[in-house]
Amino acid sequence: MDLDFPLIDFHAHLRGDSPIKALEPRGGVYVKELAELMEPLTRQVAGICGMHFRDPFSRFLYRSINHYAYHEILRVFEKYTVEMLLDSMVRNRVGHTVVCPIEPYFSNEDVAMAIAPYPDRFSLFIAADPHQPDAVETMERLIKKHPVAGMKLNPARAGSPSEERRMYDLLTLAQEKDLPVFIHTGSFPFEVHGFDDASQLGPVVAAFPHLSITIAHIGWDQYPTILALAERHHHLSVETSWQPPKVIREAVDKLGSHRVLLGSDFPLLQQNVALENARTALTPKELEIVAYRNAYRLLGVKV
Numbered sequence: 001m002d003l004d005f006p007l008i009d010f011h012a013h014l015r016g017d018s019p020i021k022a023l024e025p026r027g028g029v030y031v032k033e034l035a036e037l038m039e040p041l042t043r044q045v046a047g048i049c050g051m052h053f054r055d056p057f058s059r060f061l062y063r064s065i066n067h068y069a070y071h072e073i074l075r076v077f078e079k080y081t082v083e084m085l086l087d088s089m090v091r092n093r094v095g096h097t098v099v100c101p102i103e104p105y106f107s108n109e110d111v112a113m114a115i116a117p118y119p120d121r122f123s124l125f126i127a128a129d130p131h132q133p134d135a136v137e138t139m140e141r142l143i144k145k146h147p148v149a150g151m152k153l154n155p156a157r158a159g160s161p162s163e164e165r166r167m168y169d170l171l172t173l174a175q176e177k178d179l180p181v182f183i184h185t186g187s188f189p190f191e192v193h194g195f196d197d198a199s200q201l202g203p204v205v206a207a208f209p210h211l212s213i214t215i216a217h218i219g220w221d222q223y224p225t226i227l228a229l230a231e232r233h234h235h236l237s238v239e240t241s242w243q244p245p246k247v248i249r250e251a252v253d254k255l256g257s258h259r260v261l262l263g264s265d266f267p268l269l270q271q272n273v274a275l276e277n278a279r280t281a282l283t284p285k286e287l288e289i290v291a292y293r294n295a296y297r298l299l300g301v302k303v
Helices: 032-052 056-064 066-079 082-091 108-115 135-145 165-176 198-206 216-232 245-255 271-281 284-299
Strands: 007-012 094-099 122-128 148-153 181-183 213-215 236-239
Touching: 007 271, 007 284, 032 066, 056 066, 082 094, 082 271, 094 284, 108 122, 108 135, 122 135, 135 148, 135 165, 148 165, 148 284, 165 198, 198 213, 198 216, 213 216, 216 236, 216 245, 236 245, 245 271, 245 284, 271 284
Parallel strands: 007 094, 094 122, 122 148, 148 181, 181 213, 213 236
Antiparallel strands: none
């Protein structure tokens, strides 16, 4: 399928020049040089498992090897620089990418500096950490200092239960600044410090009916919960990374193509894999809407 429109990847991650923080080395045997050699195989296995094996027993197995996974994630984020993301974008005809820091592991400031030379290629969604007492004030400072396009919340790794007042305060700030919000969902394959039960998002999204909210990964293993939530709340959209074609198809059938956005979760999943899943699931017209027009409408970027 030849594309006559530019692609927009609504979900990628990068770190800046500073070392990754708070991702402490775990026990177990890990040989970085061997992991480098095995990366193509590791990626293939992780992609198959992540998209097709999300049942409770599989998630138990993933958590049982989390010492290796932490090392591997650290290696991947250290390896994949902004230049490598740009190269991937050229190879896959991606004109623009939304970049999300992951607080507290790599900071908004570092990522903002890394992508600053490429304003036409990247949009910054600052990472809000509701676990931090000064989260709202920090977001306000970042919005004043950098060209911020949106806000990302990751309750599973850096958040707190949805009932916590600070979560609502952050969403109130996004609404006041007219910023779209991106929320991570799915059962995290590691221990969590907040919550990863997608049903807990119900009261949060209901409280902000005029705020544009996109749900990452379509909930991953919890996609039925997220799709049901989105059917009730029409201001919700979903993003496709780590979902196989059949789930992307189901999302478009239930919500309409105008509420589904293409995302890759680069570098954890490669852009070509995310694009191929969307190509398989969608008609050419639907693909243009999902992979370009919806993100263009939210971001207003020239591609």
